[in-house]
Amino acid sequence: MGDYTYVFMDESGDPGFKLDQGSSRFLGIAAVIFRNRDDMAYTEQILSGAKSNLGWKQIQEFRFHHASLDVRTSFCLALRECPFTVHSVVIDKRIIFPNAPLRHSPGCFYQYLIRLLLERNQQSINNAKVVLDDNSFREIETFLRKHLRSDKKMITSLKLIESSKSPLLQIADLAAGSVLRSYYPEKKRFDECRRLLVDRIASVIEVDERINAVHVRA
Numbered sequence: 001m002g003d004y005t006y007v008f009m010d011e012s013g014d015p016g017f018k019l020d021q022g023s024s025r026f027l028g029i030a031a032v033i034f035r036n037r038d039d040m041a042y043t044e045q046i047l048s049g050a051k052s053n054l055g056w057k058q059i060q061e062f063r064f065h066h067a068s069l070d071v072r073t074s075f076c077l078a079l080r081e082c083p084f085t086v087h088s089v090v091i092d093k094r095i096i097f098p099n100a101p102l103r104h105s106p107g108c109f110y111q112y113l114i115r116l117l118l119e120r121n122q123q124s125i126n127n128a129k130v131v132l133d134d135n136s137f138r139e140i141e142t143f144l145r146k147h148l149r150s151d152k153k154m155i156t157s158l159k160l161i162e163s164s165k166s167p168l169l170q171i172a173d174l175a176a177g178s179v180l181r182s183y184y185p186e187k188k189r190f191d192e193c194r195r196l197l198v199d200r201i202a203s204v205i206e207v208d209e210r211i212n213a214v215h216v217r218a
Contacts, residue, residue, distance in 0.1 A: 003127065004036075004128065005125060005128045006040055007031050007032070007125055008172040009031045009117075009137070009172055010030060010176050011028065011030075012027075012029075012176035013025075013026050013027040013028055015106035015109040016106075017103050025183075026183050027093060027113070028089065029110070029117055030086055030087070031125065032085075032171050035083070039082075039083040042082065042083060043082040044168065046079060047170070049078065053074070063163075072174070075174055076192075079171065079200070087124060087203045089207065091206075092207070106139065110139075114143075116205060116207070124202065125155075126154055128155050129159075133160070133169050141160060178193035179201065181193065
């Protein structure tokens, strides 16, 4: 099969549409890509050191949404020169028509964004072993495994793991959160993490077309 790429994916925001009742305006997904296991091991070591410097136990999970601004910054500073690349997709949910299936099925919404992320980055994501956050993507496992069967040159294996058990999924959470927060200029230090990780972020797809039912494929 040749060399593998290793892809860790997580989301930021939520798939809800009650924008006036707490749902996020934007939804984003990030893929953190490693070229080999040595790069993964080195990055895990750097993450472990960052946790130690903060006085954290190694089992403590980093979650962007729950972390303070200073904690987020500390992790970004530690990881910004690590050997991985980030590809992300972000959508403003206001552009989605009221009758679109994306509004009524979180699984359909995630499918659309993950398909877009994979298709736009085929040169970077190939012969890939993919790991996803079980808490976020469990309901679309069937779709992802179908994609695996249909294009084995792109994805060779798929695992869903709880992010608390995967340090590298926690980095995907950091990447997804850092990109998404940059779309909220009203928030304090809104783009700081994205700027710190700028050398790691290879691409951000911004979905800017109106989306209705015809854009969604099963």
